[in-house]
Structures are given as structure tokens and as C-alpha cells.
Amino acid sequence: MLLAFDDDREIVDTICALGERAGFRAVSSTSASRLRELVASSQPDVIVLDLQMPDEDGVSALRHLADAQCAAKIFLITGMDERTIASAEQYGLRRGLAVFATLQKPFDPDELLARFEKAHAAIRALTPADLEQAIETGELVVHYQPIIRRFADNTWDVAAVEALLRWNHPVRGLLTPESFVSMGEAHGLSRAMTDFVLQRGIEQLKGWEAQRLRVGLRVNIAATLISDIAFPDRLERMLVERSVDPEALALEITETAMLEQTPDAFDILTRLRIKNIGLAIDDFGIGYSSLTQLFRMPFNEMKIDRSLVGRIVESKEASIMVDALISLAHKLNLTVCAEGVENRATLDALAGFGADFAQGYFISTPVPPVEIPRIIAHWDEQQRHPKARSSRPPR
Numbered sequence: 528m529l530l531a532f533d534d535d536r537e538i539v540d541t542i543c544a545l546g547e548r549a550g551f552r553a554v555s556s557t558s559a560s561r562l563r564e565l566v567a568s569s570q571p572d573v574i575v576l577d578l579q580m581p582d583e584d585g586v587s588a589l590r591h592l593a594d595a596q597c598a599a600k601i602f603l604i605t606g607m608d609e610r611t612i613a614s615a616e617q618y619g620l621r622r623g624l625a626v627f628a629t630l631q632k633p634f635d636p637d638e639l640l641a642r643f644e645k646a647h648a649a650i651r652a653l654t655p656a657d658l659e660q661a662i663e664t665g666e667l668v669v670h671y672q673p674i675i676r677r678f679a680d681n682t683w684d685v686a687a688v689e690a691l692l693r694w695n696h697p698v699r700g701l702l703t704p705e706s707f708v709s710m711g712e713a714h715g716l717s718r719a720m721t722d723f724v725l726q727r728g729i730e731q732l733k734g735w736e737a738q739r740l741r742v743g744l745r746v747n748i749a750a751t752l753i754s755d756i757a758f759p760d761r762l763e764r765m766l767v768e769r770s771v772d773p774e775a776l777a778l779e780i781t782e783t784a785m786l787e788q789t790p791d792a793f794d795i796l797t798r799l800r801i802k803n804i805g806l807a808i809d810d811f812g813i814g815y816s817s818l819t820q821l822f823r824m825p826f827n828e829m830k831i832d833r834s835l836v837g838r839i840v841e842s843k844e845a846s847i848m849v850d851a852l853i854s855l856a857h858k859l860n861l862t863v864c865a866e867g868v869e870n871r872a873t874l875d876a877l878a879g880f881g882a883d884f885a886q887g888y889f890i891s892t893p894v895p896p897v898e899i900p901r902i903i904a905h906w907d908e909q910q911r912h913p914k915a916r917s918s919r920p921p922r
């Protein structure tokens with residue numbers, strides 16, 4: 528939805544026509560006094576505002592939009608000089624408004640159309656075609672979050688990294704999987720996305736190996752892939768082609784995904800384990816798992832969800848549950864990784880419970896691959912000087 532305000536009917540009609548060509552629904556008014564009402568009732572994505580209108584000046588209109596915490600992309604159009612627009616733009620930006628473009632009258636319709644199209648591209652829902660194109664043009668990237676391993680003396684080193692998909696979108700910025708993975712999965716793109724992460728991750732392992740850095744790789748697997756009978760052999764081929772030891776790789780599957788599985792899942796998971804690829808139950812503790820069912824699956828690791836781990840310092844119950852889950856997992860011969868470790872106190876408590884691995888913002892956020900060597904070195908350094916355990920590595 529695009530709202531246009533200009534006291535000149537002809538201009539406002541042109542703006543609306545261009546807006547519609549760019550894909551918006553357009554509503555206009557020649558009176559600024561209708562701005563409040565229209566903004567409140569229509570939740571616009573774009574507002575085009577003439578700075579000089581007879582009944583209200585543009586700066587008071589901007590002030591109102593800022594007070595209302597309006598998130599629309601704002602286009603300022605005016606016949607005034609460049610410096611006046613620039614100052615209005617500064618005002619809007621400083622008040623937290625998304626001032627997207629400023630144009631002087633007479634404006635070039637083609638230029639305005641191009642800006643509208645850009646604004647439209649940034650707000651419309653992402654489509655499977657966008658995602659397919661992103662895979663082809665290399666807009667998808669993989670970031671890595673370090674996972675540390677505990678030694679008997681409660682020191683830690685970096686044992687593995689979890690590969691996490693990111694979409695480096697030219698207009699929308701760096702997107703996390705929440706904004707596109709389920710859309711992709713719903714349109715049959717899980718395999719393309721997962722294969723991309725696996726391929727990249729495996730290549731990256733070779734890259735680190737060339738720098739004499741040995742880390743394991745964890746990759747998240749979509750529920751649909753554990754019904755793809757060909758997956759284990761395809762994965763094995765990828766590993767063989769790059770001569771990567773299957774033991775360096777573990778796949779993470781959410782407990783909720785596991786509960787919807789058919790008998791084929793047992794076939795696939797068992798074959799993956801036979802090939803020595805690790806299997807972790809991801810985000811454990813939030814679903815409605817049947818424990819017996821889960822423990823019939825050939826997992827070798829349990830990753831305890833961050834919603835539980837993140838509360839162990841303040842909540843006695845969370846701490847009892849995590850402690851008990853770790854004991855249970857160990858009795859069932861599963862290693863345990865605690866997700867969502869955001870401070871030293873949490874890590875120390877986990878060490879007390881005997882957690883084997885830990886992951887979370889305290890250790891590091893997901894980072895581009897070039898940053899991993901420095902993080903590995905940081906934890907190695909802490910191990911050599913455990914007394915000087917400072918805090919997290921420098922950013």
C-alpha cells in the first residue's frame with residue numbers, strides 16, 4: 528500500500544499511477560490533514576509526502592509519523608531547494624523514520640518508478656523464484672557458529688562449527704533462515720538449500736584443514752530430507768569426492784521433524800550412522816517428544832534447546848531439567864551439546880552438570896568463515912592459561 532500526499536491533483540495522480548505500475552495499491556489525498564487518519568487505517572508500506580502543503584507543512588507531518596513510530600518507507604518530494612529537503616531528510620532519519628528517497632520537482636517519472644520498484648522489491652514476500660535465483664547467483668552464504676568441547680579439567684576448545692545458512696540479499700540485507708527457509712521448504716527447495724550448505728561446509732572444512740585447523744561440521748537437515756532414500760548415498764559421495772572423514776560431519780534434525788517421520792526415516796538415519804556420520808537431535812526440550820520413540824532412533828547426540836539452557840542460571844526448574852537431561856542422555860550413550868549459552872555463569876553451570884559441548888553467543892555468534900581461526904586460537908589460548916579465563920573472544 529502506497530499513500531501519496533500532494534496538494535497538486537495532477538502530481539498526486541501521476542505518483543499513484545507510477546506506484547501502481549511498481550506493484551503497490553495506491554491511495555492519495557491532496558490534503559495533509561488526512562495523513563493521520565489514512566496512516567492509522569491503512570498501514571502503508573510507502574508514504575510519498577510533499578513538504579509544502581497548504582494545510583500542514585511536511586516537517587510537522589514527519590513529526591507525526593515519527594511519534595506514531597511509522598515504519599513505512601518515506602519519499603520526500605518537493606519544489607524547494609536541495610538544502611531544505613536534505614534538512615527535512617536529516618530530521619526524519621534522526622527521528623528513526625525510514626526516509627527512502629528525496630526528489631526535487633519536477634521529478635523524472637522514470638526515476639520515481641525505479642525507486643518505487645526498489646521499495647516494492649524490498650517489501651513484497653520472497654518467492655521460490657527469488658530463492659532459486661539467489662542460489663544460482665551466489666547470494667546464499669554460509670556462516671559458522673563455533674561449538675566448544677569440555678575437557679575433564681573444565682577447559683574448553685573449539686571442536687566443531689554449525690553451518691547456518693544466510694541470504695545476502697542485495698536490497699534486504701543479510702537474512703536469517705527464519706525469513707526464507709520455510710518458504711523454500713514448502714516449495715520443494717529443501718534439497719537445494721541443504722545440498723548447498725553441505726557442499727559449502729565440506730569445502731570449508733578442507734580450507735581450514737589446509738590451515739591445519741581441525742574442526743567438525745554440523746549441518747541442519749530439513750524434515751523432508753529424511754524421507755529422501757537417495758540422501759545417504761548422495762552425502763557419502765560428497766564426502767568421498769572431497770576426501771572428508773564422515774566422522775567430521777554430524778547432521779542436526781529437530782525433534783519435531785523426527786516425530787512426523789515414516790518408517791523410511793529409520794532406514795535413512797540408520798544408513799547415515801552406519802556410514803559413521805553423526806546424528807544429533809536438535810532443539811531438544813521444546814517439542815512434544817515421545818522419549819521412547821526418539822531413543823529408538825540412531826542418534827548419538829542431544830542438543831538441548833536454548834529456551835531451557837538460557838534459563839538455568841535464574842530458574843531452579845530449568846537447571847534441574849537440564850541437569851537431568853544431561854544425565855539421561857549420558858545413560859543412553861548420547862553426548863550432549865547445550866545451545867544458547869549467553870554468559871559465563873551458564874557455561875560454568877553446564878560444566879558442573881557434565882555437558883560435553885556448548886554453543887551460544889557467549890562463545891560466538893554465527894560468523895563468516897574467515898573469523899573462525901581467530902576464535903579457535905582464542906579458546907586454545909584460554910586452555911593454556913585457564914587462570915586468565917577472561918570473557919568472550921574479541922569481536
Ligand code: G
Nearest residue numbers: 691747810866867868869886887888889893
Ligand atoms: O535451531 P538451531 O540450533 O539450528 O538454531 C541456530 C540459531 O540459533 C542460529 O540462527 C543462531 O543465530 C541462534 N543462536 C545461536 N546461539 C544463540 C544464543 O546464544 N542465543 C540466542 N538467542 N540465539 C542463538
Ligand code: MN
Nearest residue numbers: 689747779809
Ligand atoms: Mn541446529
